[in-house]
Amino acid sequence: MTIPDMSDLYPAPFPQDVPLAPLQRLSLDKLLHHDPAEAERLTEVCTDTGFFYLDMMDHPMGRKMWEDACVAVRSGIDVLPRVPMAEKKAFKAPADIKVLDRGYQTGFVKPDGQPRDSEMFMVPAYEVFTKTPNNSFEPPAWLSQHMNSFQRAMVSGNRVANTILSVLEQNLQLSAGSFTDLHRLTDSSGDFLRVLRYPAAEADDGKPDNARFPAHKDAVSIAMLFTWVGGLQIADPEAVHQAQGGPVPEESWRWVQPLPGHAIVNLGEAMEIFSNQVLRSGLHRVVKAPGPQVAHDKYSVLLVVRPRDDTLMQSFQSPVIPQEEGEKHRESEVMTSIEWGNSKIRRLQDHIDKTFTERSGKAFALDRSWKQGKVEAV
Numbered sequence: 001m002t003i004p005d006m007s008d009l010y011p012a013p014f015p016q017d018v019p020l021a022p023l024q025r026l027s028l029d030k031l032l033h034h035d036p037a038e039a040e041r042l043t044e045v046c047t048d049t050g051f052f053y054l055d056m057m058d059h060p061m062g063r064k065m066w067e068d069a070c071v072a073v074r075s076g077i078d079v080l081p082r083v084p085m086a087e088k089k090a091f092k093a094p095a096d097i098k099v100l101d102r103g104y105q106t107g108f109v110k111p112d113g114q115p116r117d118s119e120m121f122m123v124p125a126y127e128v129f130t131k132t133p134n135n136s137f138e139p140p141a142w143l144s145q146h147m148n149s150f151q152r153a154m155v156s157g158n159r160v161a162n163t164i165l166s167v168l169e170q171n172l173q174l175s176a177g178s179f180t181d182l183h184r185l186t187d188s189s190g191d192f193l194r195v196l197r198y199p200a201a202e203a204d205d206g207k208p209d210n211a212r213f214p215a216h217k218d219a220v221s222i223a224m225l226f227t228w229v230g231g232l233q234i235a236d237p238e239a240v241h242q243a244q245g246g247p248v249p250e251e252s253w254r255w256v257q258p259l260p261g262h263a264i265v266n267l268g269e270a271m272e273i274f275s276n277q278v279l280r281s282g283l284h285r286v287v288k289a290p291g292p293q294v295a296h297d298k299y300s301v302l303l304v305v306r307p308r309d310d311t312l313m314q315s316f317q318s319p320v321i322p323q324e325e326g327e328k329h330r331e332s333e334v335m336t337s338i339e340w341g342n343s344k345i346r347r348l349q350d351h352i353d354k355t356f357t358e359r360s361g362k363a364f365a366l367d368r369s370w371k372q373g374k375v376e377a378v
Contacts, residue, residue, distance in 0.1 A: 009073070009228035009299065014257050015291035021234050021254035024052045025262070029059040031163050042164065043171040050267035050282040051234055054160070054224070057261040065156035066261060068149050069226040069301045075146035076195035076299050080121075083142045085113045091121060091140045099219075099306070099341040101192040102127070102137065118198050118286075123150045125158070125191035150193050157193070157303035158185040161222040164265070172275060173318045179274070182307045183221060190306040190341055198231060198298040201288045215248065215285040219344035220268035220304040227300035230290045232256040232264065235283040248283065255290060269344070270307055270337070276315035276322050309338040 024045050030038035045052045056062030080088075085106075093103040106119040127137035128151055139147055165179035183189065215235065225232070232255075239252030256264055271279040288294050307313075312334045315321055335343065 011229070011296040012292035014230050014293065018255045018290050019253075021049075021051065021256050023049070023256065023264075025055060025259075026052050027055050027058055028062040028160065028163075029055075031167060032059055032061070039167045039171065042167050046168060046267055046271070046279050048280060049234065049237055050271075050280040051256070051284070052265055053259055053262040054265045055262055061156060061159065065153060065160065066226070066263075068153035068156060069263075069303075071149040072146070072153055072193065072195055072301045073226065073228075073299050075143070075149070076121075076197055076301075078146075079142045080119055080195070080197045081114070081297075085109060087140070087142065088119070088121070091143075099190040099338065100345055101125075101190040101306075115197075115199060118196060120194050120196040122192045122194045123147070123154075125154050125185055125193070126188045128154070130186045130188075153301070153303060154191070154193050155185065157224055158183070158191070158305060160224065160263075161303075161305040164222060168271070168279065172278065172316070173320050174316055178316060179221075182311050183305045184308070187308045189308045189337065192304060194302040194304075196298075196300045196302065198286070198289075198300075200295050200297050215283055217272075217281045217283055218266065218268040218304070219270070219341045220306050221270045222305050223266050223268060224303045225264040225266075225300060226302075227258050227264065227298070229293050229296060229298040230255060230257060231286050231288065231298050233285055233287055235285075237280070237282070240283050253285070256284075268304070268306075270313070270340075273313050273340075274316055276324065278321055306341065307337040309336060311337040313337060313340045 024041060026042055026045070027035075027038055031042065042052070054062075056066040088104045088106075091104040093100070100122065102122045102124040104119070104121045106115040108116040110116050121143065123139065123143070124137060127135050128147070162180045162183055165183060166176070169176065169179040183191075185191070233253045234256060235248045236252040236254065239248050243249075258264070266284065267279055267281045269281045272281050289296070289298055313336065314334045315324060317323075
């Protein structure tokens with residue numbers, strides 16, 4: 001299989017004088033072939049930082065997924081800088097959607113019509129693969145020609161995610177299907193493919209406003225990121241623990257260097273809930289690219305899987321999952337996945353609004369129509 005030439009997506013070398021996150025490199029081929037040692041390595045990583053590199057080049061399915069991610073990022077390069085902002089903003093989520101899994105989103109728009117910090121579009125898996133009378137999803141004209149590559153990437157992404165989930169459910173001594181049955185491609189769950197663009201910025205001056213997306217954990221089960229320019233940072237787990245919910249010291253953030261042919265995989269907070277904190281979701285953020293890369297646009301492709309909408313967000317029972325302390329919550333008090341995702345997005349959006357207002361002295365410019373029943377968050 002010929003892998004597309006992506007050399008232009010590495011416009012400048014990644015600097016070697018920045019602190020790097022020591023992520024493990026795992027093999028997709030070994031995981032697919034049920035290699036016991038690789039399964040153990042995966043579980044160890046997922047009970048520590050929750051972040052790892054996944055080699056996509058050592059198995060045909062991974063190589064195909066990498067190729068589809070390359071095609072998907074090309075779609076972003078093709079449309080995001082040139083399509084007028086009004087046309088992009090017309091690609092919105094339906095009014096009854098409560099998690100950000102479709103549509104276009106951006107923050108502050110400069111006078112020239114370009115986003116200052118980031119822009120993105122999302123393609124929803126459920127509406128793409130499941131046709132029902134209530135399914136009214138239609139991609140905008142500027143995305144229609146790219147839908148086949150998006151679909152292929154989402155199919156491969158779901159298979160890879162469920163390969164990881166099957167290993168974790170086995171090593172947590174759960175019955176087969178405990179996790180994977182909640183993450184079928186054709187179930188309504190808020191799975192999506194996202195293409196992101198971070199426009200070139202001024203040089204990193206080390207100031208607090210260097211952040212392009214605040215520190216957070218993902219409201220998903222598994223996220224798979226394909227990226228070619230730096231900007232992603234993860235926090236040292238011990239520093240996060242010591243911060244006790246407060247800001248993590250700047251010196252505790254580590255850069256994640258993009259590696260050719262590898263996806264950057266992280267567990268979302270759903271897996272922490274299901275395992276009662278045995279599995280860990282890493283705190284991460286996006287900042288301006290390091291060194292000379294800062295002068296270039298950064299593009300990424302993100303594939304995520306979430307639990308089925310009606311999944312109760314509570315821990316599973318297993319000999320290796322600790323029991324909840326105190327009186328168990330009544331079932332009526334446990335949120336479903338769709339309710340939980342909605343609440344997470346609302347809190348993150350509130351945090352973004354507050355941070356922007358404090359730094360700029362102005363009200364945040366994002367459309368907050370979720371206050372009338374719809375969520376549109378970054």
